[in-house]
Amino acid sequence: MTDAADLRGRTGQLLAEHPPAATGRTDFLRARFDAGLAWVHYPAGLGGLDAPRSLQAVVDAQLSAAGAPDNDPRRIGIGLGMAAPTILRYGTQEQKERFLRPLWVGEEVWCQLFSEPGAGSDLAALATRAVREGDSPTGDWIVNGQKVWTSSAHIARWAILIARTDPDLPKHRGISYFLCDMTDPGVEVRPLRQITGEAEFNEVFLTDVRIPDTHRLGEIGAGWHVARTTLMNERVSIGGARLPREGGMIGPIARTWRERPEARTHELHQRLLTLWVEAEVARLTGERLRQQLVAGEPGPEGSGLKLAFARLNQEISGLEVELLADEGLLYSDWTMRRPELVDFTGRDAGYRYLRSKGNSIEGGTSEVLLNIVAERVLGLPPEPRDDKDVAWKDLTR
Numbered sequence: 001m002t003d004a005a006d007l008r009g010r011t012g013q014l015l016a017e018h019p020p021a022a023t024g025r026t027d028f029l030r031a032r033f034d035a036g037l038a039w040v041h042y043p044a045g046l047g048g049l050d051a052p053r054s055l056q057a058v059v060d061a062q063l064s065a066a067g068a069p070d071n072d073p074r075r076i077g078i079g080l081g082m083a084a085p086t087i088l089r090y091g092t093q094e095q096k097e098r099f100l101r102p103l104w105v106g107e108e109v110w111c112q113l114f115s116e117p118g119a120g121s122d123l124a125a126l127a128t129r130a131v132r133e134g135d136s137p138t139g140d141w142i143v144n145g146q147k148v149w150t151s152s153a154h155i156a157r158w159a160i161l162i163a164r165t166d167p168d169l170p171k172h173r174g175i176s177y178f179l180c181d182m183t184d185p186g187v188e189v190r191p192l193r194q195i196t197g198e199a200e201f202n203e204v205f206l207t208d209v210r211i212p213d214t215h216r217l218g219e220i221g222a223g224w225h226v227a228r229t230t231l232m233n234e235r236v237s238i239g240g241a242r243l244p245r246e247g248g249m250i251g252p253i254a255r256t257w258r259e260r261p262e263a264r265t266h267e268l269h270q271r272l273l274t275l276w277v278e279a280e281v282a283r284l285t286g287e288r289l290r291q292q293l294v295a296g297e298p299g300p301e302g303s304g305l306k307l308a309f310a311r312l313n314q315e316i317s318g319l320e321v322e323l324l325a326d327e328g329l330l331y332s333d334w335t336m337r338r339p340e341l342v343d344f345t346g347r348d349a350g351y352r353y354l355r356s357k358g359n360s361i362e363g364g365t366s367e368v369l370l371n372i373v374a375e376r377v378l379g380l381p382p383e384p385r386d387d388k389d390v391a392w393k394d395l396t397r
Helices: 004-017 025-034 053-065 077-090 093-105 223-239 250-259 266-293 301-329 349-360 366-377
Strands: 110-113 129-132 141-147 158-164 175-181 187-192 201-211
Touching: 004 025, 004 053, 025 093, 077 093, 077 110, 077 158, 077 175, 077 223, 141 158, 141 175, 158 223, 175 201, 175 223, 223 301, 250 266, 250 301, 266 301, 301 349, 301 366
Parallel strands: 110 158
Antiparallel strands: 129 141, 129 158, 141 201, 158 175, 187 201
């Protein structure tokens, strides 16, 4: 049984054999993965030691104190928070061994090819088709369609992809899940310029993209079931990131309040206090949810946390612009860029205000998440759905 003392010993051995000051970043991260100290709750040989998830903090603290590099988790967040847990649960041993190490080290960036122009909130209505070539049960799949709102597609090597493989079945049952090589012929990535002036999102066109059956994740037609694992992990990773007190969006406005007494009013004070308390409640709730994950898979509770994350970000950033008055209306740079990560706290108030508008859309719209919380957390009756048992090909589009 791996305990904290054992992990401290293993971490000390890693640091002795690969001193951070004398070891290249990638080499150190590879060595950390091979030592089972990447994510300690993963199986041995796949970056972990089959240890309790809660002991990861022991390793992280010791490595941070030694000045060891991290794997830039914000840049590879989709791989870490969405692709990895899905591959771990549904992948073959060969898939796990092929993909998890370069994913965690950051050698291969991942993106998510789920949403489509006609299937955003109603994701199961997706129209991208994957058709098996020939009659062989192990033949390649030929994929055609369009995906949208794809973060990191411009830097990604791999994508998690869901596509329709049987249009004669109802929309939730005719979907399969694939791992798509973004460098393959037929994959075209186009930037989508956002209200911030940047193109952090993309649209992706798939034209006769060939995916080998060995890159299918889960059973044919079980893609929606696999995708739900991805989505639940996504909402926890978006709304439940580990933060210190006054971490996240509440931090900049709290600093401004302390440093700019001339901007204070009683009304702004009351609103800031309310949002500070709500941000702290959300932070502690996220910590509790992470502790619950030690015992199993993420559940629908993550949707509630993501809902709170979106609302708080928008309300806090709006209050910050008000607090700064005329200065809050300024925007530093409208240059069209294609950033590799989203940096809420390292930018100005105008950026935070504009970028937070997307928080209630990305990772599941707030309207959809409210339904999930109502039905799966509170146990309320589901909304009527007259298309649930109708073949996808017969749906009105």
